[in-house]
Amino acid sequence: MTLQKPFTSRIFWSRPQRYTAGALVIAGSLLLAGCAGSSPADPGTTSPAASESATPSAAATPTSTPSAVYKPADASGPAQNVPVPVLPDVAKTETKEGLEAFAKYWYATLGYAYETGEMGPLEAVSDSSCSSCLRVRKEVTDWHSSGRWLEGGRVSVEAVDSNFVQSQPSTYQAIAQVKQEAIIYHLSDGAVKGRLDALPTTPDILVAKFVGNEWKAQTVEHMVK
Template identity: 45%
Template sequence: MSRTEVLRPAVRVKLATAAVAVPLLFLTACSGAAGDSGDSGAGESPSSPAATASETPTPTPTPSAKYKPASAEGPAENVPPPVMPEEAKVESKEGLEAFARYWYEAANYGYETGDVGLVQDISSPDCTTCLNYYEVVDNGYRDNDWIANAKITVQGAHSDYVLTPEGRYQALAQFQQEAMEYHGPEGLQGSEDADLTPSVQLFEATWVGDNWVAVNIVTIKG
């Protein structure tokens, strides 16, 4: 299988229900209650506002669970979801380019967690490559399996921002992807060939209401 066809469904032989994505976990530390100032007794100075304030304990910062990438030992843990930049929410050339970059970040999140919801939220249900991507992730997380080393690194996105006859705007996205591996409780299930040659995909999107929607993604080099 060619690794550069990053969104092509992988061949899998195991059948089971899809695994649930690892959620973000947050640990909350609780601080103690402030002490009572008490009544003033004989020979005691009355409590001052400054003294009362000093008795209030400093809130303990809330730590977040540490991110752990996927490996042969287990799936990724506590994966932070990407946040769409404000620029990607603008109907413009720069907005489309930023949106294309974000789409691949959302795809990375799915590879790491098995949760393709972020991609589904910003893609047309008729996007064939998107459907293939969902199948890759679903296959990779069946029967307690997981995917590792699948990160896509976008090296550039460019658009001439010309409307096509179909009412779409196009951008070219150049990227590289790590050699994807499939792991499971039994060990390594399979992997894709390593290839350091950058891939280029034609990324088409439409502006619907107040946001971009990916409608077609085609590999033209890789």
Template identity: 45%
Template sequence: MTSRTCISERLRLPVISAVAVSVLALSGCSGGGDPQAGPTATAVGSPAQSASGAATATPSATPTPKPTPAYKPADAKGRAQNVPVPILPKTAERETKAGLVAFAKYWYTTLNFAYETGNFGPLDKVTAPTCALCQKVRPGILEWNSKGRWISGGLVKANGAFTEFVKSSTGEYQVSTQLEQSAGALHKADASIEKSVPGSQVLADIMIVRFVDGRWKAVNVDRLGA
């Protein structure tokens, strides 16, 4: 099976399960001026005199922060722009039931980030190298985020995550996820569509996870009922 075929198949399922799943400085100056030229200019931030002669403080200007570029999802005209880097919730940093559920949902945001950008950095940080099935989707995602090509849609939303939070003898937990995936398409550099696939509203995965060195790692992700 070619990498192109592999990613095409992933668009109709959550990716892993389809195979087994981001100043201004103001300066002022005061002049010494000729006494006959009028009152001396007051520097920004320096005391100024009121009508009664008392000194009053002049507030300094506050630097204006640059606006964050707006996120624009991929569409038929081009790839996604200014995709926000997923942020791990604080809850997902703890080895608790709530932490595991939060992590499972977060994992899919890193998967979506890879789809939209071709950047596997966030996903790799939370996925163990032993996840062979996870690695199978990498070539296809990289292919369709290179040479002017892009992926639109096909993003996965984790509507729910459920776990008994029972640790196995090998130190692993299981969590099942209820998913929804939008319709997607693979676009060539000339904007033509290689393949389009309708969305799926009811999908379910099972994730095997370990808490290693103070963080969760997805060991494997597989499709329930496949």
């Protein structure tokens, strides 16, 4: 089978985001600290946040208990029985801890979208003006239609921190160290349309606003190209 030219860039996180000096300090400290031992999320065995991070704080994001055995996507078909991420109570508070827990949850819903094609959980916690979220929607929905599917793409969050300083009313920035598995794009007959290399650990900035007793992601971008 002849493969077409591999994909070379992600639709999501397509440009660096402007950030405050405080965000730079946080990002630098996260990069220096590192988080050895992190592994890709495995929704079948633990919570998204616990599998996204090797640190104890990640346990704040549980998932629903699967009623059937989780099976990741492979060459034979899409993922099956992927547990839906569950928003922890702390992520419903306008606090530093709440924002950091929300950021982990947001990435859990991102990984869920890539695995299942279901955008509901991600869109529920993303503002309608979030352009990066709209780019995710296009890629995910396009590649989970007409029998097509994505293999891989699971997201790991190694660390999250925030100085919790308002940039605008009830709007804050969090810095996350994020990586994503390689993605393989399958056509309905299982043929490989393209591949996208794994994203190495990369600092992201997530801007979120607390509105009506809940967080909404305003934008999520890489801090570097």
